[in-house]
Amino acid sequence: MTDGFDILEVLEHIDPSRLDYQEWVNVGMALKEEGHTAADWDAWSQRDTGRYHPGECFRKWDSFRGTLQPVTGGTIVQMAKDQGWQPEVGHELDWDDTISDERVVVDKNWIEGQEVEEPKDWDPTSQLIKYLETLFEAGENVGYVTASWEKDGKYLPTQGNWDRTAGQLIEQLSKCGGDIGSVLGDYKPEAGAWIRFNPLDGKGCKNDNVTEYRYALVESDATDLAKQNAIIREMELPVACLVHSGKKSIHAIVRVDAANYDEYRKRVNYLYEVCKKNGLEIDTQNRNPSRLSRMPGVMRNGRKQFLIDTNIGKASWNEWYEWIESVNDDLPDPESLQGVWDNLPELAPCLIGGVLRQGHKMLIAGPSKAGKSFLLIEMCIAIAEGRPWLGWPCTQGHVMYVNLELDRASCLHRFKDVYQALGWEPRNLDNIDIWNLRGKSVPMDKLAPKLIRRAAKKDYIAIIIDPIYKVITGDENSADQMAAFCNQFDKICTELGTAVIYCHHHSKGAQGGKRSMDRASGSGVFARDPDALLDLIELDVTPELMAQQESVMVCDTCIRYLNSLFDDWEDDVSQDDMLSYVQMLNYCKKKLSAGQYSTLNSLVEAAAKKVKALTAWRIDGTLREFPKFAPVNLWFDYPAHRPDKSGVLKDIQPDAEKAPWQRGTDKIKKNAQGRKTERKKAVEEAIEGCNFGDIPTVKDVAEYLGISERTARDRIKEHGGYTYEDGKVRKKEVEEDTGKP
Known part of the structure; x- marks a missing residue:
């Protein structure tokens, strides 16, 4: 502030294209003197499209080191006046007007002088x-x-x-x-x-x-x-x-x-x-x-x-x-519960049903690769379109997405990709504003007032900040510093009446055995400050379950393809057969022409590849305003998350949540399977390489592996793909399918 003016607001009244080079530099020096950032100078300079050069403001900023006669905000005020800006003129105070008493501790009308006496003993x-x-x-x-x-x-x-x-x-x-x-x-x-x-x-x-x-x-x-x-x-x-x-x-x-x-x-x-x-x-x-x-x-x-x-x-x-x-705080006075008991104020309406109210704060925490940014983009879209997010109903309204990490093009493409993955028509794109700040982010205590100024007239019901590590001020592990940091979210909520939603990463190490509110990195303030905490943890999916998902995906692909070609094909297939990818592929092979079947094969291969990229996740919640919800299981099917409607993920436990004996059993099973795979591979290498291309004997294999002939015979038998007769080891022949039972 200078002479009561907000310098950044005054700056809006100055056209940079009307300034010469030295005047432009003076603006930067004045902004630095008044405690603003190079990003503020750069954002304003971009209005002069003819002379603006990306990065120039940031390079010059570091050369401003202050002088005994610094350029101050008064220079900016005078420039604005020279370009025609007229500050708001004061007026005579009425009886109902208030006078700011900020930082005033002395009542000048009642102060009594305190005499100063010379020392009696002069030394x-x-x-x-x-x-x-x-x-x-x-x-x-x-x-x-x-x-x-x-x-x-x-x-x-x-x-x-x-x-x-x-x-x-x-x-x-x-x-x-x-x-x-x-x-x-x-x-x-x-x-x-x-x-x-x-x-x-x-x-x-x-x-x-x-x-x-x-x-x-x-x-x-x-x-x-x-x-x-x-x-x-x-x-x-x-x-x-x-x-x-x-x-x-x-x-x-x-x-x-x-x-x-x-x-x-x-x-x-x-x-x-x-x-x-x-x-x-x-x-x-x-x-x-x-x-x-x-x-x-x-x-x-x-x-x-x-x-x-x-x-x-x-x-x-x-x-x-x-x-x-x-001294002159603006805190409210205490109120008697008796006075409001029969006339309680209305609760803030829900933004996300059963999870978050409008004007409140929510944190989404999770490890890398969980797709947290995609999850937030999905939420943006759900609020803008008034559709459910992960099964929770959302109030429709205007939302701002503050992008601190992605370049502008990548961010915009992500929104379109998520819309398409969700299969939703983009009918309310005007409900989504994106503030791209990659490379221009500032600490949260500086960002909050800038955000409030830009959002004041937009009537947002949600502001999403992704991710917060870009704007953290102070030591992430310091409770008092993080409390001050989180207070900036309160400031945004209070002044704009909007919900603030942000994401943060997990601390290092295994997370399954921790409570959801203890997984976020840094001080516990992160987890205890928001009104709602949603925490993601990855589920360890077995190969059998992934094979089952692949079967489901293949069946769905076949059904969708058949629906696109025929109206009455379902009369030929039982409900049980529709759940078997073998039966579905056999039916398709008979039903489709060679070209159609080739197209289906390509679709099936793509579906199988997509399944291999799936990851499984569970969302736990810690809520201040609502009862705890049952954990939500979902698949991250890039670039969108979809709830597990089949329930196959329900019984999976993260490693650290399993009983010690169960973790030990699982480890033994994995180690045994690994050893079996290694033995199988070693047998193959021995048979192929121990006799330089000639038919190897059991003795050759034993010597190659450094084991006894008896153990060699056991390994060959365990492998299942070879047989030995008269001491000679041969590959088993695969019988042709004659079609006979």
Whole structure:
């Protein structure tokens, strides 16, 4: 915000094609200065189709490193005005109008001044020593100024000194016998002396020489001295040292504890804004971290510069910031249940029947290859068309799909592929909006307000974000950081009245033995925050079951093909035969011409190939608003999921859910089958290669395999495809089918 304006909204009123190159660059620098992203600059720049070059904004963005006179959001406001934009003009307040009291803790109409008293026992060196001990570590260099010069009746400081550490100064001051001038140099009593409140590197006294951005200066010449003192204390500013300037102001050295210059600048801007709202008119020239403040322990034109207090208010910047932000909250007041018992508010209508209400949140979690994105696209389509999703009825309405992972073309093709796989007519495509953000995604705390702004007038009943790992802010395993992240979904739900649906991946390792809400990767906040959690886990399908599915698919293919050619063929086939792919193929061979049968064979081969690509899945649910539903079993038949209507998946248990004895038995069976397959293959290799093409003997096979002849005979017999007679091993002959019983 600048002067009360939302910079991105102001930017909408600027035509980039009307700007020269430097003006365009200034817009980017101003956006970065105001805390926005390169994606914002890039999105706006695309409006100038003649000069826009993909990637140019992102390359230049990194070169904007800030200056002592940065380009700010005010530049953007002025550009918009130059192009004809007129900001909304304020108006005289009526009795019913409200005034924002955000971050206001001081009632300026009732604040009473708090007098500042000079110290009765004047000990200059102890004043300065206490100041140094409070603000600096012993090894940190301190900047100070005692020499000054006069201009227009004012005494101005020179650059001063910065060559000694706080420890050295404290030691020398302790031995000076009260003569500060012998340590720091004599100062003019009419001018006083100055000191810098942040440590320096010992090489200079500019901002670049500051080593720790620890403190900021709050000074106000425009407010009564007693009121300054009272307001500073009422605001509970985290003040390390409070110094009387020897004239008409108090210098508050406030803890800001910034990690770098950019953070320092933002925190000081915030500090000054809060001070101004609470009636403390700040001298904004004091923003710089290398700024001089008044040194305690010296005289200034007959008055003392002295320490009023140390370590007052909140203990740290973070503690103060959290307090000041919470003072004027917009939380509702508690209400009595008695007052609403007979007039309860209506529940939000269902979006997905028995699973999710409108305005609530849902998480879909699962491993890779589960087709989570396809599942979300299916949901988009179901809501847009008002059709069931995996058997659950969906309310029809407008939906936004936020695509963070796929390129635009792939995403659009997926929607068409899913429509076709579901066999649905695309009658309500205008109900689906897609926001393609691959390569342009930003952290969720930045994305949420941009999303809200774009969706405010669209009346969406669902916003689907796929996937969330692209926008996670902070450590995925940190509960407090993920709680703050998930709060962004609440913000979208509350401000738009829409449901927010998103997907996340499983943690590593076996998942079958875990509860559905414990499978999602990262902090447990992920699973406990949404109102509905749907979790996918893969089912281990046996070869026999897949063979059964292949049989079903072949029969269905035959039936569909016959239906396309004939009206009365079903009179020739029993219901039982329709369930046997052998009988169906035999019937088709008789019924169809050679060309038709060849076409059917191609369809059957394609169907069999499709079956081999099927994967089986189970959806478990953890719901806040509805009773738990029975697990839903489904097949992922790329690119769509279809519920298992036959019930063949119902009794399959994921490995980790099986009893230990059952897992052991299954493992033994698999190992035994594997060993049998390996022995069979070894026998084949031995028979084919042990005698250089001549008919091998049992003895040859035994020597080749390194086993006894008795074991060799057992292996040959176990194989089933060979026989031995008179010691010679031969392949069994396959008898021709004579057609006789």
